[in-house]
Amino acid sequence: MRALAIAVGAAVLLAFAAVVWVDSLFREPDARKIESLTGALGARTLLAVFAHPDDEISAAGALADAASNGVRVYVVTATRGEKGKADFSVSSSDELARIREAELRAHTRALGVTEQQVWHFPDSQVDRDIPALSQRIAAEIERIAPDAILSFHPESGLTYHRDHRAVGEATVRAIAATGSPARLVQLLVPAAMMRTFAGERGALVAKNQPPATWAMPIDSRIKRRAWTIHASQAGFIRRVYKVSPWVLYFFFDEEHYFVPEPRR
Secondary structure (H helix, E strand, O other): OHHHHHHHHHHHHHHHHHHHHHHHHOOOOOOEEOOOHHHHHOOOEEEEEEOOOOHHHHHHHHHHHHHHOOOEEEEEEOOOOOOOOOOOOOOOHHHHHHHHHHHHHHHHHHHOOOEEEEOOOOOOOHHHHHHHHHHHHHHHHHHHOOOEEEEEOOOOHHHHOHHHHHHHHHHHHHHHHHOOOOEEEEEEOOHHHHHHHOHHHHHHHHHHOOOOOEEEEOOHHHHHHHHHHOHHHOOHHHHHHOOOHHHHHHHOOEEEEEOOOOOO
């Protein structure tokens, strides 16, 4: 019995050590902890710019928190996601685009977003027309006059997706073109997690993104709900990370942001 108890105790300790190690991969230890992104910025109007339906999940915590605190939240999605893959049979790329747009609108309504725009830039080819996209974003900045603008980092793109990086670049150009005083916020992912679990592409993300400025705790139920609403893409987490959304978001319970110093 004593030998069995020792073996069980050792197994428990090993399991606990494994959980602590995995949890550490989802942290950015040098990032400052904040309770609210828009609260830390003092923002009352937020513009978020993404590439595809479901990209907004990466910032769902910030969007939900902002909306719940009375911040006006405007979301732009540059494409309809017609080049993606569905977890069920669809007849055409146009049908997939209609499904994904409907899921996006349902999700941002659930988050409390003030306004959702879906543009028709070609999926997986956004980088071919960055100037036109930048002009559209600039027009939205002038119309909305946001205090904060949230998008991707142009060199890492959260997942290194070419559309993500193009949207990040177009957003930076739009801010410069308008001379907007809005604070720019760029979405990041934990570098250690990407290096460990996301292969060659993850290593590129970790290499090309800047150190996180802030880390904001999130309610993981918001992320799990998002994948339920985005039913056509619900298998994405299992395909990429080989675990269920419940397991992933048990550890991935913070959002990380890079906030460049304001221009002087």
